[in-house]
Amino acid sequence: MKDRILSVDIFRGMTIVLMILVNTPGTWQAVYAPLRHAEWHGYTPTDLVFPFFLFIVGTSIVFSYKNKEVTGATYKKISIRTLKLIGLGLFLGAFTLTFPFIKDFENIRFPGVLQRIGVVFFFASILFLNLNWKALIATAVLLLVGYWILMDFIPVNGMESTFERAPNNLANYIDVQVFGSHNYKADYDPEGLLSTLPSIVSSLLGIFTGLILTSKQEKKATILMGLGGSFLILGYVWDLFFPINKALWTSSFVLVTAGWANLILALIYYLTDVKKISFGSIFRYAGANAIVLYFLSSFISKVLGMIKVNETTSLHGWLFDTIYVHDFMSLQMSSLLYGLTVVAFYCLLAYVLYQRKIFIKV
Structure with missing residues (x-):
């Protein structure tokens, strides 16, 4: 462009x-x-990397589809790209060197990084094409709060729910029930099924940043800094009730990682697009x-x-x-x-x- x-x-x-x-x-x-990666709760710099990518997927969606006519071909293109990403991820999980170059079925991992990127890209794109920014905010809030309610208040196997790595953790329980032996670990998958819901919000928050960057607003770097700081504060407050956790992709984790993404992107934007300093x-x-x-x-x-x-x-x-x-x-x-x-x-x-x-x- x-x-x-x-x-x-x-x-x-x-x-x-x-x-x-x-x-x-x-x-x-x-x-x-x-x-x-963090052992369970909390985060390290490494735990920021994948949510940063989902965040920038959202930002890129704005550049790709804003002000473009939406037709059946648009949805077809989105669907094909989604299937390609999922297919590449499944290939990585299934490939082996010995003929017929596919692992035994019970040893294939179904979830994965590329699979999650594909699913998140699909839903974030569809939401962006069909909702205005206010509806997108409402959707993001609904997904984050809804995920928290599900994880905190739904009993699992008659036991009180937990955020720890345990059988009565709802996200872990669903992964085991749905994927069985096809998880990354025996008891959970960091790219699991239920935790995909809040991961979509990581991309939606990137969409909001993309809308700011493509707007006529002045002092965009300042706006992004303020947005990033606000996300960090909200995330750390939510951490008191719903711990920051990448494996579960908790709502607090979504906000904290989006906060850092906005702060870092704001700095790069200020240096390259505002001050025209050449680097990177x-x-x-x-x-x-x-x-x-x-x-x-x-x-x-x-x-x-x-x-x-x-x-x-x-x-x-x-x-x-x-x-x-x-x-x-x-x-x-x-x-x-x-x-x-x-x-x-x-x-x-x-x-x-x-x-x-x-x-x-x-």
Whole structure:
């Protein structure tokens, strides 16, 4: 788009680069604390990454569909993109190296990151096309409050509901009942069924930011800063009653992560779009092919873990031990350097694709 906002592209690219970094350490046994997910309640910088991507999906929906004529072809395009994202996610969960290259059915994980992106994109797009901003706010509030009520007040198996990792946690219970062995963990999935409802709001809040950025409002950075601060305050107040939790994608988690997203995007917007300071081009390149980079990084990482150099060591493990593990540095540093090398590779790939004007749309 000729009126494209540079800060949005940079923010998207930064998010996808961080997604790759936190997903590809040298070894999961030695990862610095900020690059780990919270054990359960609370959050780390890593826990911000996925909601940031859903947030920017919402912002991008505004750029794609605002002031455009809505036809049957529009809904068809949205549906096809949704099915592509879900299909790629299911492929990642099912792929194996041995013929017929599909895991046994009982070992396939059904939920996943790309599946959630697809579902959230679908519902956020449909809502944006059919509701005005006031109705979108009402929908967001209804989803967040409704999810809290469901999680807090619905008994599970005759027991009082809980927000802890337990059988009487409603979100966990539904995931086990619906997906059975097809979850990420035996007792829950961080991209589970019920928690998809509040994750849609992560994208709706990104839509509100997109509406601000495309409006004629002055001092947009200031407005975004105020919005981000307000979300943070509301999120931390709600945390007293409904704990911040990524695995459950709690309503407080939605608000806190959207708060940080607005604050960071506001800063980038001020520097790039207001002050015209040039930086972050590599992130803009990564953002131009974000889904492709994420899929390739996940797929190649999975393949490297499957290829065996010997009975106990994968190709990934061999590369890490041979190139990165040394007596003069900690294992955590070695693990981080491996991840940064992976990130550098995909940033280079993003640069090449961008320079050759290759933009692979999913």
